[in-house]
Amino acid sequence: MKEELRFFLKDTIRRSVDFTRTAQNLGYPPPPLEKPLPEGATILPLPLPEAWPEMSGLSLFAAIARRRSHRSFRDAPLSLAELSFLLWAVQGMREVRDEIRGYRTVPSAGCRHPFETYLAVFDVERLARGLYRYLPLEQGLVWLASPDNLEQRTVEAASGQAFVGKGALTFLWTALPERTEWRYGEASVKVIALDAGHVCQNLYLACEAVGAGTCAIAAYDQEAADRLVGVDGTDEFVVYMASVGKVDPPDYP
Secondary structure: OHHHHHHHHOOHHHHHOOHHHOOOOOOOOOOOOOOOOOOOOOEEEOOOHHHOOOOOOOOHHHHHHHOOEOOOOOOOOEOHHHHHHHHHHHHOEEEEOOOOOEEEOOOOHHHOOOEEEEEEEOOEOOEOOEEEEEEOOOOEEEEEEOOOOHHHHHHHHOOOOHHHHOOOEEEEEEEOOHHHHHHHHHHHHHHHHHHHHHHHHHHHHHHHHOOEEEEEEOOOOHHHHHHHHOOOOOOOEEEEEEEEEEOOOOOOO
16 A cells, blocks of 8 residues: 555656647647636735835845744734735746746746635735635735634634634645646646645745745645635645744744
């Protein structure tokens, strides 16, 4: 059993994939760079870079040196500009050249970027508490729902980890495997997992720049997390979470 599971960490699967039969090589159009908006939805624009507050002036060296997981947060909100910066840092668009090449702030195998970013927002200035989805093409948000028990449902989605409901918000990333499968077929599993790591590491470093902290969450209740963000669990499902909130200044370099 161990050997079978370790197979997914190896790249030997490429030897058995007929890449001439992938959707890309069969001439099918790629999946869209971003999920369509729900019918009747309104885009909530986020502050653009020129409106972002000056970052702390932290050097990249210091941000990397300070990077750690935080499970305790101050009772303080994030500003909407700070949230906009964090979202851009983890999945923002730098350039869109065509329907295939949408370059983001993180690397992704074959430029496929298989993730959507959902937010359980508890305490962000100028933003109503609720569930949202990030729109990287527009640098905006779309509101999804405002359940009364949002904090508790988010904690349940994280298998009961209480700190997940006590920050300013919690990120939930879903994977849409078809985006990567379009190019890589059965060899997609490993690179999707690798791509998720790129995304959350950027969140850790970006949080340092705004006086916030985060904790990556890979242990969660799959069905509860999928229900929380309203995805089908088959063609789209939660693969990663991270809680974010303001933290006390560090007492280390």
